Each structure stands twice: as structure tokens, then as C-alpha cells.
Amino acid sequence: MQSDDTAELAHNGIYQNVVSCGSVISPMRVTLGWARCADNVADILRRGAWYPIVEESADGHVVVEVRQQRVRLPRRDVTIRTEVPDHWSIVARTGVLRPTLGAGRGSDVVTTYAVCPLCHYRQDVAGKPDSVKCVRCGASSPVDWSETC
Ligand SMILES: [Zn+2]
Numbered sequence: 001m002q003s004d005d006t007a008e009l010a011h012n013g014i015y016q017n018v019v020s021c022g023s024v025i026s027p028m029r030v031t032l033g034w035a036r037c038a039d040n041v042a043d044i045l046r047r048g049a050w051y052p053i054v055e056e057s058a059d060g061h062v063v064v065e066v067r068q069q070r071v072r073l074p075r076r077d078v079t080i081r082t083e084v085p086d087h088w089s090i091v092a093r094t095g096v097l098r099p100t101l102g103a104g105r106g107s108d109v110v111t112t113y114a115v116c117p118l119c120h121y122r123q124d125v126a127g128k129p130d131s132v133k134c135v136r137c138g139a140s141s142p143v144d145w146s147e148t149c
Contacts, residue, residue, distance in 0.1 A: 032056050034085050035064050035078040036149060044071055045078075046122070048089035048115035048149050053080070079149070087144035088114035088132055090125075112148065117141050 032053040037045035045051060045066060055063035060075045093111045114125045114132055121136040125143070133140040 032062075033080050033082045035062055035073070035080050036085075036089065037073075038077050038079070038149070044073075046115065046120055048091035048113075048122075049120040050081070050085040050089070050117060085117040087117055087142050088123075088125075089117070090114055090143065090145060090148045091122075092148040114143060 032055070034050040035045075035053050036050050037047060045064070051064040051066055051071075053062050054065050054070065057063070061072050062075055062078065062080070063070050063072050064078075065071075090112050091114070093113070095109055095111070112125065113122050115122055116134040116137060116139070118139050118141070119134060119137040121134055123132065123135060125132055128145060129143060131140055131142045
């Protein structure tokens with residue numbers, strides 16, 4: 001009997017180590033869904049990045065986990081999806097290119113960058129590739145060009 005108990009403890013210990021390790025969000029983790037922020041909350045959440053929803057309240061708020069902190073947000077300020085995010089998000093930055101000597105005229109420029117679905121790394125993309133490999137976590141993921149945020 002005693003050996004069985006020991007074995008079970010050891011097993012639980014290993015299991016706990018696995019589930020509690022690190023701050024990287026596991027895609028296998030059970031959540032209520034995933035939220036991506038709109039512009040006006042970009043100070044708290046990284047624009048284009050999906051964060052796991054850990055709580056949903058009846059008054060129209062969701063609580064997401066951001067770097068192991070809980071952040072409460074109005075539902076209307078976030079985009080919500082239920083499936084695990086597996087595509088790069090495309091974020092568009094709009095700015096005005098200043099007229100400089102030789103450049104002639106000022107014009108609106110839109111630059112885009114992609115946000116890794118796994119580690120939230122921001123990476124510039126050239127052209128319009130179907131998939132991009134993250135330089136930080138090394139994962140290759142397809143790019144969601146259907147919408148920008
Ligand atoms: Zn990554």
C-alpha cells in the first residue's frame with residue numbers, strides 16, 4: 001500500500017510541475033475563450049495579441065489574463081473567439097510620411113506587423129506571406145489576412 005501512495009505522490013508532483021511551469025500560455029489550456037484588444041485598451045493589452053479569458057461576468061465584462069495578471073475589460077472593447085488562436089494577427093499602423101527633401105510629398109503610409117499567436121512577439125512582415133515563422137518561439141503559423149486590428 002505504501003509504495004502505491006508514494007507512486008501516486010510522485011505522479012502528482014510531476015503533473016503539477018507540468019501544469020504550473022512557465023508563463024507561456026499553453027494552447028491546450030482550458031479557457032472560456034480568447035480576447036483580442038481594440039485600440040482603446042492597447043495600453044494594457046498588446047494590440048493584435050489574443051489573451052485567454054478567465055472569467056466572464058453578467059454585466060458585460062470579461063477578465064483576461066495578461067502576463068499572469070487579471071485585467072477586467074468591457075466586452076465591447078474586445079474581439080472574442082472561442083477557438084485557440086493559431087494565426088498571426090495583422091496589426092496596421094497608420095502614419096503620415098513626412099515630406100522630406102527629395103521625397104516630394106507627404107502621404108499616408110500604412111505599415112503592418114504581425115503578432116505571434118503563441119508568444120505575442122511582434123514581427124514585421126514583408127509582402128503577404130501565407131505563413132510566417134516566429135523569430136522568438138520558432139513556431140510557423142499561418143497569417144490571418146482577413147482582418148487587421
Ligand atoms: Zn512566437
